[in-house]
Amino acid sequence: MSDILQPFVPDPVEPRRRLFNKPVPFRVIAPNLITLIALCLGLTAIRLAYEGRLEPAIIAIVVAAVLDGVDGRVARLLKGTSRFGAELDSLADFVNFGVAPALVLYSFILHDAKAFGWIVALIFAIATGLRLARFNVMIEDPDRPEWRKDFFVGMPAPAGAGTVLLPIYLHFLGWPSDWMFLPVILGYVLVIALLMVSTVPTYSGKTWGKRIPRDWVLPIFVLTVAVFGLVVSFPFEALVIITAFYLGTIPLGVMHFRRLRREHASVPVVAQEKADPENPAL
Template sequence: MDDLFPPFAPDANDRPRRFRPVPFRMIAPNMITLLALCLGLTAIRLAFEGRYEPAVIAIIVAAGLDGIDGRVARLLKGTSRFGAELDSLADFVNFGCAPALILYSFTLHNLKSVGWIVALVFAIAMCLRLARFNAMLDDPNRPEWKKDYFVGMPAPAGALTGMLPLYLHFLGLPFDHWGTPVILAYVLVIALLVVSTVPTFSGKTWGKRVPRDLVVPIFLVVVVGFGLVISFPFEAITVVSLSYLAAIPFGAVQYRKRLKQEAANDATDETAERPAAPGV
């Protein structure tokens, strides 16, 4: 029996594992992301209650927080894989599901199954765009200058421009029986831009260094812009949405120019490195 149950001494090193406390700088960006997620979910509730104006404002504020959380993480050196995954999931809800359900509740439901299919296409396009974005982050061969551009329309921009019909409705533009098919076609175009490979300006590398002579003008522009957004919110967001859509072709042209320049530089370097042929 002793062979079956041999005595053993407890391991002196077997102590309860103590988890290290997490620095607040790692938590702060994720808290901002969760606040944005709460706004996106609240926007869905407001839309089903027929309160479209606060629902749209919630999505706009969520987009603002989405632009802040990554910069806060980099500033505090609190980036993590967990934060990146949480940000992607929150973006899918805030800029894919919420706008699609808001637009369906607003007018697409009048087209029944066709309207619901377009809402599904919009939400799934956001999901595919975010998955592609995460996959491209792991590409070690991507040139540094390409960080100035997104591949396709980014999720926050797609959500904000996709809700342009709502802004126009708030400004008094009537949507009669012809309005719903036009809105359906517009939402479908935005969804295609989101999953397309059309390059758009990212702006992620802007603002790292500001010339001294531009500091005061930037302050004034920010104050004026804030005043316009507070006083005329839907007018301002309408102008911003239309301006962004108009700037897409210019971004694509600029991207192609830089791509051709890179190809020319690579060809020049390859020619310079090629050994000269021996003389006859």
């Protein structure tokens, strides 16, 4: 018995195994640092909301959404994509765009609905998690057509967080947010949650901007400066306009998706008819 309980003494001759044999390039770390900063902003938004400071809480979530759009592009630009970064980004998105908006809305007005308000907040947070899980599975599908990369299946998590906070934007513009409008707000949050877990196609924008016509460069610069100035000077007015514009693109995206699906579905038939015009069925 005493021999069994003897402490293990490693062999001094045996070479020591190193956990990390190779240094990690900074280009791999840089996108993860951006993701961690966004995660800190999402967690800070929760704290600010429960301190009654809704305005900086909203700003924190919006900046986290901007950083979420930046980190992936930085990773692809620096060729620093990794499986670790993808998993970290997914976990950060669940906190930033699922948990944080749900808790901010609950502290804002959903708590007035008692248990039902908490259930609606839970549904939104869980819908975000389910949407992210589905995205992680679908992105690894090797059979996905190239043209489908221009579309998301359902509303993406950052867009869901930005649009679901519309009642708070309107509140800061003087719109009433008392108990009379509570059923409308509850229904609106549920609709956004259902859009995230639905199969409604929405524009992704991931393949946009790879090649920009030379004539568009200066107008894009001017438009970017104008949008930035509007967001800084009139933040909630700009957020309302951006939210309304995005919601308006959803039916346009559905029609565009259906048109592309019909076009690509007819391509094999046309190719077969050209190969054997007398017997296209072969």
